[in-house]
Amino acid sequence: MRNWVLAVLLTMIVAAPARAVLQVDVNQGNIQPLPIAIPDFVAASPGDTGASQNIAKVVRADLERSGLFKPLNPKSFIEQITNINIAPNFSNWRVLTAQGLVTGQAALQADGRLRVDFRLWDVYGENQMLGLQFYTQPVNWRRIAHMISDAIYQRITGEKGYFDTRIVFISESGPALSRKKRLAIMDEDGANPSFLTNGYLVLTPRFNPSAQMIAYMSYIAGKPRVYLFDLESGRQEKLGDFPNMTFSPRFSPDGNFVAMSLEQGGNSDIYVMDLRTRKTTRLTFDPSIDTSPSFSPDGKQITFESDRGGSQQIYIMNADGSNQHRVSFGEGRNGTPVWSPRGDLIAFTKQSNGAFRIGVMRPDGTTERVLSNGWEDEGPTWAPNGRVLMFTRTIQGGRGSQIWSIDVTGSNQRRVATPGDASDPAWSPLIQ
């Protein structure tokens, strides 16, 4: 990703902010998706390789998947956009009930780069809300499409988008009694999947804040330990040299620390390792299961799970291990807490009445809401904007695992496209 050369010209072609006609309130569940027209982009160069159509297609899919937008069928369009520098005839789009219109063009430059322009129009306000221009190598057209989706999402909802992100996960294949698990990575929309490991059990990957490094658990040498995987070099490195199992790794928000569990004599406690000095500090000292740590976005606190009170429940401590206190008091067992990047919520797995479901609550344990409705849903991960969660859904009877996503409001529950069965998703920050 660091090789990603992208000149982004954030040109607000029309600076005047639109009247707030076109907007979506993301805080409401089950809203009516906003009708938006996204015709294929204009191919402005004879050497166009299909980017003009493909970019629009990806933008339509991104916005549709969010559940907040309803991209209209291009076959219904009356007006053909041939020049994005001329204002569209808005009445041609109003009759289709479109409230937003996205026009764009893709042009191959003499130097081999792809130039992509797009504009977002408020069909009822009859003005341009946003105009951006991108230059990139043609091979990166998908990322341009996701960046355009993010820009549209942000302009209309007021929240940052999450389309230009990646998912690291565990790809599953083979029979239930001899499951093969591989570390895998893909774009947020399921495109560009690739496998990073092969042939030994791997579990629970998580990104560092730059999305360059993955911490995960591997049985590669016959001993379960936390490893780091550097995406740029492909290098894998065992994190520390511990006599027993290390597991459940998670990076601090500044990327300098990894919190994880270390098992000794059957007892699991949480430690934090400074990646710069490799110095390890023990944070919990209880003869209970203490695991699944997750930092608050300011790095000052860690939420984790412990059965020290008799059953698996969610706790919070300061990042130095002080002030450990229980925060989940709802029914059943509650585990795998993950702090939202916005800081406002903790997502977790609730086990009650024979089912595992994904829930959210405030960090003080109040206002618990159960979101998903599977038989065994577990292990939530947040989109970088804190609006959407992905999680593992295991199908009853050894029929495999899938990755699903759900809006934090509880709406828009849907399966995430993966190559085959998949589990343990971790959502990257927005790619830099």
Place this chain on the structure above:
Amino acid sequence: MKNFSAGLKLAAIAFAVVLAGCETKPPPAQPAQPQAPIVTQAPSIVPGSAEDLRVNVGDTVHFDYNKYAILAPDMATLQRQAAWLAKYPSVRVTIEGHADERGTREYNLALGARRANAVKETLVSLGVSAGRVDTISYGKERPICTDSNESCWAQNRRGVTIIASGANS
């Protein structure tokens, strides 16, 4: 003991299938009559081997849901394991701790570690040197039964003693 009889049954069925496969004439109605001598012809188990441990001693103990205490019926198995390890002092073992699917992934890794350690501590209390016993947790990653019901989950909640090195073959 359960494993022992299961092994015999398998050998018998395997032979019956071979017989059925050799049948060339239509009336195949009597293949399910394995004679006793056939069972005794199964390859003999080498004393001090991994198979000896698995079949004649018993390599598996089970646990209650979300628990890691050794259950009374399994104490006899672990006593046999300890006696067997005393008889074959060059053998080193690894205890695998497993959980059923009714727990979150990382919690179950920790639970499997508790179970493996409970088996180890029991063996040590029965005189096995701690240095001969390693542990490893597989959490819920290595089920031996995939139905989603209590009978299956009970089979998956287990501690398995496997040979690491030093066994006869």
